[in-house]
Amino acid sequence: MAQLKADKYTQFVSAGFGKDLAKKLGLPQPAILRRFAPEEPLITGPVLVVGSSSGAEALASSLLEWNLDVRRVATPKQKLGAIILVLDELSDPREFSEPIRTVGASLRDLAANGRLVTVSRPASAELEPTVASARNGVDGILRSLAKELRAGSTANGILLADGVSTTAVSSLGALRYFLSGRSAFVDGQFLTVGSDSGAQPADWTRPLEGKVAVVTGAARGIGAAIAKTLARDGARLVVIDVPAAGDHLAAVANQVKGTALQLDITAEDAGQRILAHAAERYGRLDIVVHNAGITRDKLLANMDQGRWDSVIAVNISAQLRINQALLASELFNGNSVNGSSGAPRIVSVASTSGIAGNRGQTNYAASKAGVIGMVRATAPLLAPAGGTINAVAPGFIETDMTAKIPFATREVARRLNSLQQGGRPEDVAETIAFLASDSAGGISGNVLRVCGQNLVGQ
Ligand code: NAD
Numbered sequence: 001m002a003q004l005k006a007d008k009y010t011q012f013v014s015a016g017f018g019k020d021l022a023k024k025l026g027l028p029q030p031a032i033l034r035r036f037a038p039e040e041p042l043i044t045g046p047v048l049v050v051g052s053s054s055g056a057e058a059l060a061s062s063l064l065e066w067n068l069d070v071r072r073v074a075t076p077k078q079k080l081g082a083i084i085l086v087l088d089e090l091s092d093p094r095e096f097s098e099p100i101r102t103v104g105a106s107l108r109d110l111a112a113n114g115r116l117v118t119v120s121r122p123a124s125a126e127l128e129p130t131v132a133s134a135r136n137g138v139d140g141i142l143r144s145l146a147k148e149l150r151a152g153s154t155a156n157g158i159l160l161a162d163g164v165s166t167t168a169v170s171s172l173g174a175l176r177y178f179l180s181g182r183s184a185f186v187d188g189q190f191l192t193v194g195s196d197s198g199a200q201p202a203d204w205t206r207p208l209e210g211k212v213a214v215v216t217g218a219a220r221g222i223g224a225a226i227a228k229t230l231a232r233d234g235a236r237l238v239v240i241d242v243p244a245a246g247d248h249l250a251a252v253a254n255q256v257k258g259t260a261l262q263l264d265i266t267a268e269d270a271g272q273r274i275l276a277h278a279a280e281r282y283g284r285l286d287i288v289v290h291n292a293g294i295t296r297d298k299l300l301a302n303m304d305q306g307r308w309d310s311v312i313a314v315n316i317s318a319q320l321r322i323n324q325a326l327l328a329s330e331l332f333n334g335n336s337v338n339g340s341s342g343a344p345r346i347v348s349v350a351s352t353s354g355i356a357g358n359r360g361q362t363n364y365a366a367s368k369a370g371v372i373g374m375v376r377a378t379a380p381l382l383a384p385a386g387g388t389i390n391a392v393a394p395g396f397i398e399t400d401m402t403a404k405i406p407f408a409t410r411e412v413a414r415r416l417n418s419l420q421q422g423g424r425p426e427d428v429a430e431t432i433a434f435l436a437s438d439s440a441g442g443i444s445g446n447v448l449r450v451c452g453q454n455l456v457g458q
Contacts, residue, residue, distance in 0.1 A: 006032050007398065007414070010421055030421040031152030034113035036181035036430055038205040038232070043179045045081030045111050046071045050102045051119075055166035056086035059119065059175075062167045066176070074106045082115040082179055083107075088166055090120060090134045100141065112151035117178045118142050119166055122159040122192060139190070146188030146453050147418050154178075154187040154419075161194045164442065169198035173439030176204075182434055185427035187418050188453035191446055197386060198441020207437040209234035212282040214274055216265050217292025219245035221399040222349065224252045225425035226289055229433045231256035235287065238278055240265065265292050265318040271325025278331065285332045287436045290319045290348040290371075295401065297360040308363045315367030316374065319348060323378060333385050344387035345436045348375055349428070352395045352449060356456035368393070372447050379445030388444035390435045395451025398422045417452035 006014065010030045013019055019029070046069040049060040063070045074080065085103055087095075103116070110116070123136035138157060146155040156178045160171055170193040177183055178191075201207035213230045217223035218239035227239050237258030241249040246262050253260035261277045263270055278285035293315045296307035323346065326332045332344050353361050354368025375391040382389055396402060396413045402422070405413065414422035428450050434440055435448070 006030070007421060009411075028415050028420040030415075030419060031112060031150075033152045033184040033419065033421075034181045035184045035424075035426065040181070042066060042068065042176065043081040043115065045069070045079050045114075046075075047082045047084060047179075048072075048074050048080050048106055049084045049086060050099050050106075051084075051086030051088075052099075053086060053089040055088040055119070059084070059086055059166040059171075062172060063175075074102070074109065076109070078109060079111045080106060080109050080114060081111055082117065083110060084175070085116070085118045086166060087118060087120040087138060088160060090138070091131050093130075093134045093137050095134060096137060096141070107149075110149070110153055112153065113181075114149075114151075114153040115179050116145055116149065116153070116155040117175060118155075118157040119171065119175070120157065120159060121162060142190070143188045143453075149418075152184075152419065154183065156183065156186060156188070157190040159190050159192040161192065164193050164196060168193060168196045168442055169200060169438075170195075170440055170442030172200070173198060173434070173437070173441075174443065176439070177431075177434040182430035184430075185419065185423035185450050185452050186431065186448065187451075189449050191443055191448060193442045194444060195442045198443075199438040201438060203234075206234035207439065208287070208433065211235045211286040211436075212238070212278055212284050213287035213289065213436065214238045214240060214278065214285065215289045215291055216240045218252055219248035220252075221401060222394070222397060222425040222428050223289075223291040224248075225429040226291055226432050227252055227256050227258065229426065229429035230287070230289075230436065231258065233433050233437070235436075236282060238274070238281070240274070241292070265322065266313045268321070270318060271322040274322065275325060275329050275331055285326075286343070287345045287347070288322070288326060288332070289432055289436070290322070290346065292318070293349060293351075293367075295361070295364050297364065299360055300362045303363065311363040311367050312370075315364070316370040319371065320374060323374070327378075327381055333382065333387065343438060343441060344382060344385060345440075346375075346378070346382070346387070346389040347432045347435050348389070348391045349432075350375075350391040350393040350447060352393050352451050352454055352456055355393055355447070355449070358456075375447065376445045383444065386441065388435070388441060390440075390443060390445065391447045392428055392431050392435070393447055393449045393451065394423065394428045395449065395454035395456075396422045397425060397428060397450075399425055416456075417454040419452035421452065423450060423452060
């Protein structure tokens, strides 16, 4: 099984004396998370599909195509790999009672690193109040269950817009993502599928085959992990970073057999230079990942203009300017230029600080909340070409950026989530790879947190 090294504390409390000690003292006992490897099974153990709608039945049938052991009724005391609760026809909160009892009775049988996934419909102010309350009720169930699950298991939800079926491409794509180890550090979150768009990959082990992807800030940390993950999934890469990081950038480019472009993304013509590089080297551009970002933390009372302006310039203004160039270009946003599939993808890295705010980070939070606003407003602009744009909001991820946090603060920060540990750069990368794939074609304007259900914000 693909497992990255757990942090020292997690290793200590996972076996022997450390395990006993942690148990006695009631200390956190983070699980070693199941992470994605293309050659591993999607999930081990039977998958129980709960729900009586025709959508539940259709979904259960579709899952058989993935060679899963699909059950409609649980066998008591038999371990389950996943439970899928389908509530796509919910119209009254009283309807929870029966399916939730079935789920409750099966939870003890959920294996370590198991999955619970709800499939339901979004609530909105336009709905009849009873329907809206039932739909929004799923939110409370899901977020509470995510906090109740143990041993690396997670609970996440799929919201299908009215008219989108449970077997739509991106409903299945999102389900596959949530079942797999790609979503190891995603917990208590929802993905909204807004349309039937998208396509299943020919080969699930290389879902980005034939695509050309750009990753900014790729010399190290999360950006380097994104580049490696997209390359593993079949994409050809252009990796970008500032000239000062040129050596590290070249090493990453070599590793992913891609090309390096030394570029400060705040340059006025950054968008044009990215497009020119992709056109010259590959003749196409399908995916752009805005990952480069900086922090310049200070309480606002002590904040100088330089700190404020540089964070806004790198983290949001550069992305806005580059997107304008991308949207105006035939290479990225046009249809079938040089065989391009005409389904452009942008994924932006935001932060939980941009959702919940953070002391000492007014500048950073403004920029990351700005990214979220930008993503929502850009989604309709990309839709005519079948394009999507989404944001990923990491919580505490183990990188050079977070290694700078003083020890005690860092130790607290990494335990303050339902999985009681920090995430890995690969966790952010796997989520981005999914959102960049054809199977996520019906998902746009979403903000997905990769934070282990961090206690900050929702
Ligand atoms: P990092 O500092 O390790 O890497 C960032 C990279 O971006 C560096 O290689 C840097 O040289 C590059 N970069 C900075 N300014 C640039 C510019 N003007 N032009 C081109 N490249 C530039 O950071 P990381 O931890 O890997 O973070 C990556 C992204 O994830 C950032 O957007 C960050 O805000 C976000 N994020 C990180 C965490 C975390 O816990 N590490 C949490 C939430 C969000």
